[in-house]
Amino acid sequence: MSAKLSVKCKCQRIQKECRSRLTSLTKNVYNEKQVKDEGAVRMSDVYATINYVLVNLINEIWEVEGKAIITDEFKDITNNDMHVIEAIGLGEGNNMSTIAKKLNITVGSLTTAVNSLVKKGYVDRFRSKEDRRVVYVRLLEKGENAYHHHEDYHKQMTQAIVDELDESEIPVLLKTLDALTGFFTDYTRESKEKSSDSMDKE
Template identity: 40%
Template sequence: MDHKLSQVNDYLVTVFNDILTIEETELQKGEFDDLSVKEMHTIDAIGLHGEKTSSEVAKELSVTVGTLTVAINNLEKKGYVERLRNDKDRRVVRLKLTNRGRLFYRSHQHFHKKMVESALADMEESEQAALVKGLKNLHLFLEQYY
């Protein structure tokens, strides 16, 4: 691997690990210390507005509906998520964040906003466009593997 490729790889691995470590550390010391990183990502996938089915959330997280059900059971017990049954078809269950879930979601999004603002700080428009293009290319490459 040439120097530039090695350098980019090192930064990607380090940034990925740093983000996971920071998120986990912040969860443990904040008011949301009852959440795991996986539960945090489940809340993020459900989203702030609207209601999603378990199948939609499972697909977004690349997990089975059975795996998601376990996570939703825990999040429901902890007061972050509620299940809403369709009156016409009781088999249809939609997931929605509770007030506590929305509070966490906003807090987590604030962290991501600060992170992205930091990454883009002091960059010219062309540099920002190049970063977005590179990340998109990486995403498309990774998407082929899952």
């Protein structure tokens, strides 16, 4: 079985299980007799279902995206490289500090990735004319092709989700994604603060 087919089968299995859990949960929530008899659906069922969907979704997104965007044309780079290319963006490019901030990594880590992309002909690196200490990175034609390829995958993914929703459901999805984004943002900030406090104590 090919890698792509294996991933597809795995995703279909997870999707089937997620739909089964969500369908069961929805029936419980809207079953008037059960609501009348039990007061409401058990929150443990809600948490279990949400947890299952989120954990599997997060785990699979990275794997599926990697299989989808690292095609024969771009087999010399990784999924991480694709996200560096995305952060660099089209046009005149960005300086290293700005790109590193977008990716939430250090400039040192970014330098390693950029060195590889320069060697492979995806990006070009140059110094600012105003301040030679500032290094800029921009996409070459090969990098722009990779950028559009990655962008197209994201468009397909987003459209596939929107196509499954009616207008009344979209605000609910946006609120859900906002809550999830808020969790990751707060968690990352708190982790950095704890790490900083720990270093200060040392």
